[in-house]
Amino acid sequence: MNSAIPETTSQFARSATASIPTRVLGCLAVASLAAVALLGLVVSPRDVNQGEAVRFMYLHLPVIWIAYASFVLAAVASALLLWKGAARPDKGRHYDRLAGAAAEVGVFFTALTIITGAMWGRLTWGVYWQWDARLTTTAIMFVSYLGYLALRQIPAEPVVRSKRAAIASLLAAVNLPLGHYSVDWGVTLHQEASLSSLSDPLITGDMLVVLVFSVMSFTIVAAWLMVHRYRVIRLEEIFEEEGLETALAARRAEVDQPGESGLETAGAL
Amino acid sequence: MESWGMILTGYGIVFGALLGYALVVLRRGRRLVDQLGLGELVTEAAEVGEHHEEPPWT
Numbered sequence A: 001m002n003s004a005i006p007e008t009t010s011q012f013a014r015s016a017t018a019s020i021p022t023r024v025l026g027c028l029a030v031a032s033l034a035a036v037a038l039l040g041l042v043v044s045p046r047d048v049n050q051g052e053a054v055r056f057m058y059l060h061l062p063v064i065w066i067a068y069a070s071f072v073l074a075a076v077a078s079a080l081l082l083w084k085g086a087a088r089p090d091k092g093r094h095y096d097r098l099a100g101a102a103a104e105v106g107v108f109f110t111a112l113t114i115i116t117g118a119m120w121g122r123l124t125w126g127v128y129w130q131w132d133a134r135l136t137t138t139a140i141m142f143v144s145y146l147g148y149l150a151l152r153q154i155p156a157e158p159v160v161r162s163k164r165a166a167i168a169s170l171l172a173a174v175n176l177p178l179g180h181y182s183v184d185w186g187v188t189l190h191q192e193a194s195l196s197s198l199s200d201p202l203i204t205g206d207m208l209v210v211l212v213f214s215v216m217s218f219t220i221v222a223a224w225l226m227v228h229r230y231r232v233i234r235l236e237e238i239f240e241e242e243g244l245e246t247a248l249a250a251r252r253a254e255v256d257q258p259g260e261s262g263l264e265t266a267g268a269l
Numbered sequence B: 001m002e003s004w005g006m007i008l009t010g011y012g013i014v015f016g017a018l019l020g021y022a023l024v025v026l027r028r029g030r031r032l033v034d035q036l037g038l039g040e041l042v043t044e045a046a047e048v049g050e051h052h053e054e055p056p057w058t
Helices: A005-014 A020-043 A052-087 A092-124 A133-153 A158-173 A175-185 A205-256 A260-268 B001-037 B037-048
Strands: none
Touching: A005 A205, A020 A052, A020 A205, A020 B001, A052 A092, A052 A133, A052 A158, A052 A175, A052 A205, A052 B001, A092 A133, A092 A158, A092 A205, A133 A175, A158 A175, A175 A205, A205 B001, B001 B037
16 A cells, blocks of 8 residues: 555656646657658658758648647637636636637747748748748737737736736737738738648648648647646646635634734734 | 758757747646645545545546
8 A cells, every 4th residue: 555655646746737648649749740850851852942941841831830720729719718708617717728728839839930930931032031921920920929928927816817818819819810811912022821722732742741741740749738738727727726725814814813913013003 | 051951950949849848838737736735635545545636637
């Protein structure tokens, strides 16, 4: 019995936010990312026009896909919070956690998008950055969601904080279609979408296979990150609630002992 | 040659950042579990053979 106790504890402490499905997902994510590196760097042929630089496509497209998908998920969760949150027993905290986790993952992948895009741009355009329509809207998207994450950190009543964040998330989402369609609407160095539809893609053959595989792999990675981030937010909420309860208990104990209370002293003065 | 240097750097940055972010999220979760004493709850519950409180995903 005693020998089993430390094992149980260490298992729980080690797992923390993990579960069997997330462990399977994590193993799948690591294996598929290794395959992406192999396919992108070794198997994929060089492009006739771009040469070796085309290998950036297997990073850049999947990460911007994840960023857009995450922000759309955050917007949907935020809309559901405002629409149905009040009627739920948890006052929509589930939607708030979902939006927070999705937005943070989205910001992370947007940063990767900007970095990989700049490096790819240096090889193909000769410059790291250009203030054109697509790049500028992506930068605005990044900054606006950083603001959303900062807003979530401002202390307030949980219900107020989640509603405030949901409104900010919906406002930030206005930029998403502008960013996505900016290559069609605006003057830009950026190429048109390579994979807007699988029925008529601009790329074919091995490159298409590697790209689709890469998109799927990064989706698995993002799903893993999002589940864990959601669970961490839940733990943070429990931690905050416990902290509040402890503070209230300490205050009640002070009131029960009037001689030691600061208020009592102030009253005597 | 210049392009290969840039490409390998790009792959290194992306995979390194993913690994770093994943570790940060896992460590944050683990620290919260420790701070909340959930590990201790598991130990105490195991000692007396009771059901213990734990997150719903375990």
